[in-house]
Amino acid sequence: MRHTLPIAPQFYVTAPQSCPYLDGRMERKLFTALQGERAEMLNDALSKQGFRRSQNVLYRPSCAECSACLSARIRVADFTPSRGQRRTLKRNAELQREATSPWATEDQYALFRRYLDSRHADGGMADMDIFEFAAMIEETPVRSRVVEYTSPPRPGERRRELTAVCLTDVLDDGLSMVYSFYDPDRVRDSLGTYVILDHIALAREVGLPYVYLGYWVPGSRKMGYKANFDALEIYKDNRWQPIGDPEAHTSELHPLSVDPIAEQVARISLPDSLPRRG
Incomplete structure (x- = not known):
């Protein structure tokens, strides 16, 4: 009888390129392929260590002198919406949620x-x-869903209108919001905030403890909104910890802020059935 050994993940580093979050900086990513029958197991394990998924790749920032990007997640059981977030929920009460298989449509692309x-x-x-x-x-x-949000039909129309979309991975301990987009004309409705709030509600409904938001970057206006959510944790110093005062975290460069790649890879915890490969 032939036995096939599990393929161990190999880790690589991208070439430096312009940082999309902080002006004048270069970003670099540590990444590995996500494939095979153990892909979900690897996605679950590495998501708990600050990695994110993009198609069939898992990646984590590993810039030469900058460690500003911090993976963020919300503790669902401890979350309480702010007054402004409660208003956001009320303004968008007409939206209907539908979670479907990961299949792209023309309506999604038009909104995108x-x-x-x-x-x-x-x-x-x-x-x-x-x-x-x-x-x-x-x-x-891996186990992914497209979560669509629709508004009531416009006058004279029958179909509900696609208003927001989120590509979401279902992890063993939470929902990971891979990418979301929404109607840009509805600025006052705070649709981006609403989609996060609804994912917190969805995670609570299905008994998952966390909602993973991607990266929070101190000093970046693009990512600053994530610090507005209660019960937020960040992955820093190789562990999850409450964010505390957002102003206490810095985006300053430091030549010793990032460990050598070999040390980073050596500290990654893999599932028992996935041996490490150098």
């Missing part, structure tokens, strides 16, 4: 294009065509 053109016209995804968009949504080796 409007969102990018309005909010991120000069970002790294600005030139993404419908085929690349479909790959972002559909190329997932």
Whole structure:
């Protein structure tokens, strides 16, 4: 009888490129491929250690002299919405949520294009065509869902209107919000905040303890909103800890702030059935 040994994940480092969060800096990522029958197990394990998924890749910032990017998650059981967040929930009470299989549609892409053109016209995804968009949504080796939010039909129409979308991974300990976009014309409705609040409610409904938000970056206006959520934790110094005072975290450069890549990889905890490979 032939036995196939599990393929051990190999870790690589990207070449430096311009940082999308802090002006004048270069970013570098530590990453590994996400594939095979143990992909979900690896995604679960590395998400707990600050990694994020993009299609079939797991990555974590590993910049040469900067450690500003901090993975963030919300403790669902301890979360209490602020007064402003309660108003956001009330303003969007008409929205209906539907979680579907990760399948891209033309309506999603049309909303995605409007969102990018309005909010991120000069970002790294600005030139993404419908085929690349479909790959972002559909190329997932783990348990993923597309969570759609629709508004009541406009006068004279029958179909509900697609208003917000979130690509979400279902981890063993939470929901990971991979990427979300929404109607850019509804600025006053704070749709981005609403989608996070609804994911907290969804995690509570299904008994998952965390909602993973991606990276919080002190000093970055793009990522500052995440610090407004109660019960927020950050992955810092190789452990999850309450964020405390956001102003206490710095984005200053420090030549010793990042350990050598070999040390970073050596500290990564892999599932028991996945041996480490150098």
